[in-house]
Amino acid sequence: DVKVTQSSRYLVKRTGEKVFLECVQDMDHENMFWYRQDPGLGLRLIYFSYDVKMKEKGDIPEGYSVSREKKERFSLILESASTNQTSMYLCASRFRFRQSNQPQHFGDGTRLSIL
Amino acid sequence: GENVEQHPSTLSVQEGDSAVIKCTYSDSASNYFPWYKQELGKRPQLIIDIRSNVGEKKDQRIAVTLNKTAKHFSLHITETQPEDSAVYFCAAGDSGNTPLVFGKGTRLSVIA
Numbered sequence: 732d733v734k735v736t737q738s739s740r741y742l743v744k745r746t747g748e749k750v751f752l753e754c755v756q757d758m759d760h761e762n763m764f765w766y767r768q769d770p771g772l773g774l775r776l777i778y779f780s781y782d783v784k785m786k787e788k789g790d791i792p793e794g795y796s797v798s799r800e801k802k803e804r805f806s807l808i809l810e811s812a813s814t815n816q817t818s819m820y821l822c823a824s825r826f827r828f829r830q831s832n833q834p835q836h837f838g839d840g841t842r843l844s845i846l
Numbered sequence: 847g848e849n850v851e852q853h854p855s856t857l858s859v860q861e862g863d864s865a866v867i868k869c870t871y872s873d874s875a876s877n878y879f880p881w882y883k884q885e886l887g888k889r890p891q892l893i894i895d896i897r898s899n900v901g902e903k904k905d906q907r908i909a910v911t912l913n914k915t916a917k918h919f920s921l922h923i924t925e926t927q928p929e930d931s932a933v934y935f936c937a938a939g940d941s942g943n944t945p946l947v948f949g950k951g952t953r954l955s956v957i958a
Contacts, residue, residue, distance in 0.1 A: 735889075764945055771855075773950035774890070774935065781943050789945065821889070832878035832939035835946055837889040 735838035743844045750809040754822030761827040763805035768819040812845045848873040852949025867952045869936035870918045876938040879919045884933045926956045
């Protein structure tokens, strides 16, 4: 069974802090994703990574950056946290198989509060 | 790019009744359509998916139908039970590496 692990379930930080959210998957998946989930807005894609060292902007990348130095780990960075970044953050990974889209597997999420 | 619309946003049904959630997509290149269920406080989990070479797929009480001409697909849950209460997300994707595009979700409540 695919295991996507996010380092924290709950996190409280202060405005202006640099915040790191970590995600690790154990299935050697090439693709990894970061979403934020807000009521009524569904899952919005922040950044994704096709493979190690690669990153692409999603729909709402402003205020965020990412790092993928190892295949199993994908980090989301809030450079200077603001209150409007209070949200649930979900990481996902996916196996890349030729030209066929595959299911994305999600972690349990990190509920981040910025005070 | 792809845009996925999902309706309704909330749905209440009596236990034992059927529930239907509908999604439309805009990109004719999309060929993969998964459905995710997210229970309160838990991760979204894949419950069923369908590819464009198939019109319908069933798994026990859940089924998904796809109409490629009309660019819409639907989730059908029969004989609903209280444990079906959750938020359901549809998604669409094309070939290869592009991320799935998700609908905004439907909160299903099954009333005992």
